[in-house]
Amino acid sequence: MNKQLQDDLTKLAELLDAVKLQGLEFLAQIGDRPTSTKSLIKEEESLNEVGLGGTDTLQLFNEKFESLIVGSSGPRYWGFVTGGSTPASIAGDWLTSVYDQNTQTTKGQGDVSATIEVETIKLLLDLFNLPNDFFGGFVTGATMSNFTCLAVARQWIGKEMGKDFAKEGVSGDIKILSALPHSSAVKSLSMLGIGSNNINKLKVMEGNRESTDIEDLERQINELNGQPFILISSGGTVNTVDFDDFEAISKLKEKHNFWWHIDGAFGAFAACSPKYKHLMKGWENADSITVDCHKWLNVPYESAVFLVKDQYKLLQVETFQNSNAPYLGDPFDNFNYLNFLPENSRRLKALPTWFSLKAYGRKGYQEIVENSVEMAQLLGGYIEAHKSFELLAPVRLNNICFTLAGDENQDKVFDFLKGLNETGKVFMTPTIYKGKNGIRASFVNWRTNSKDIELVFAEMNKLMQIE
Known part of the structure; x- marks a missing residue:
């Protein structure tokens, strides 16, 4: 065994204790930690031949980089809708690294940590008062959540046009309607081959609003004359946290054929409060939903969930299945998350969220x-x-x-x-x-x-x- 590895293994408790104490000191003083920095460093371009070992590397990090770390998880960092990790979520995150699972399956002889993920999704559905007819999983952030949801929407609209976009590639005229889509949703359309410029912009309500003008939405739907489309709506806009009228959209969905996606990255948490849950009324009728956990749920980056209606699981598998890996078996008999989302390699992202939900509950x-x-x-x-x-x-x-x-x-x-x-x-x-x-x-x-x-x-x- 490499000497530095052997030494670190022998002194692992001391190394982790040093990191724990440093972390506790950071968290204890986070309110006083600067929220911005002007620190500059000279970046090294070559790797040392012989390693320093963990203790000396920690010292080097502290000398070179520690001053760059701003208090972004502290009480006065109000940029980018950045949450701060709760104590329980930090514990869950540390254990995620310790256990180092590649979270894929819920049964088998190997890692079955996906059981934790499935349970955590059920806890989140309960927190949001959403029905259990949504299937969900963890991804790195709102961008990948939007990407995952819109990828299934892409497959749906392809099937409505008599095509299989996952196998044949994207073709034809795909209609996307949205008033003020978040940049991550627009980026997702680019990555999905739909095109970031292919959004038919909807008007917003008058009177200093950012929410979709429902009359304009209905007018544009009628102009499509029955052509299927994807609607991207807002569960909290980024500037003023305005909400689309989900009840009105639910009624339109009863009459028209479209995929309804809600970007509720942080605004979805309004559903946690009796005072504000009316803002989300009707969102249970959406086909897919994006929610960020590293925002208002206050767990460490990178953490978000996608929620897609159960009825579209086949479309989801058609989009993401590893078709050239027959040893994985039938994706429905042998459930594996890699057949339902973009990543094949995944850490146990659900564990910090599980810890925080169980620690603080609905009331918290x-x-x-x-x-x-x-x-x-x-x-x-x-x-x-x-x-x-x-x-x-x-x-x-x-x-x-x-x-x-x-x-x-x-x-x-x-x-x-x-x-x-x-x-x-x-x-x-x-x-x-x-x-x-x-x-x-x-x-x-x-x-x-x-x-x-x-x-x-x-x-x-x-x-x-x-x-």
């Missing part, structure tokens, strides 16, 4: 969701009452979309944001909303409290006074 996630919304409303109230800032849209759920007051300050917005982020006290992201330069803050972290809001707003005021 209700409180996380409602606290996030409360924090968004608190910051929104401060912004609305201050003469230097302007809300670009109402605070509908957990996102704030705002700008500097006055058209004359439009060219200063992104410089203001750059200065704010450089304080290291908070991180927000730039956006464009209805033609205006804006700033977006997303609240999903379980740690965020009112003191964080007050601290950040004080920094915002300080910057405005300097200018």
Whole structure:
């Protein structure tokens, strides 16, 4: 055995203890960890001939890279809808690495860790009050979830046209209808060969809204004259967390032939709260749904689920089956996740989610969701009452979309944001909303409290006074 490997095996407890203590120190001080960094490093281009061993490598990492690690899982990182890992999910994630399973099957003589994944999907369906007629699995994020769902939709629309796109390749005129699809859905259309430009844009509702105009949707459906299509709808838009009218879409689906996909990457968690679950009413009638776990569920990256109606399992297998691997047997008699999603190699992504769901339960996630919304409303109230800032849209759920007051300050917005982020006290992201330069803050972290809001707003005021 290699000497460094042998030494590390002998001293494994010491190495893991050192990592544990470093991790605990990071988590204990995460509220004080800068949310941005200016650290620069010189990248090495050659590998050392003899390894350093685990302990010395940890020391090298700390000397070279540790300062680059920002507090992205902390209470004031409000960019990109980034969640923060709960304690239980960290435990699950560590064990995922320790057990190192290639999660595929639920029965057999080898790894059957997919049993955990199947159970976790059932727990998520229960959390969201969705029926058990959805089949689901874990992927790396919303992009791969959208990709998986839309791949099955692609196969469905091919069959409606008398074709097998999985075998023959994509051909013909595929209609995609959507108002404000997330960039990951658009990217998925590109990867699937459908084409990112092949979206028929729907109007949005009037009155500072981002949700689909149902009248325009119905008009465009009628213009298709019975041609099947794919509808991509929003369960929470990225700027203002606006929701499409799922009840109205459900009624249209009763009359027309289309695949209905909901991108509910973070907005789906509105279903966890009695106060906000009405926003998701009717979503159980969709054919497929995307939900991110590393956002509002607060588990480590990379974690998302796809949900596809059970009735489309054959289409899903036609899309993803490893057809040149006969030793895998019948995909329905010998269930294997690799026949139902893109990856053939998979870690046990479900375990951190299982740990967190069982540790905190329905009540825990209700409180996380409602606290996030409360924090968004608190910051929104401060912004609305201050003469230097302007809300670009109402605070509908957990996102704030705002700008500097006055058209004359439009060219200063992104410089203001750059200065704010450089304080290291908070991180927000730039956006464009209805033609205006804006700033977006997303609240999903379980740690965020009112003191964080007050601290950040004080920094915002300080910057405005300097200018």
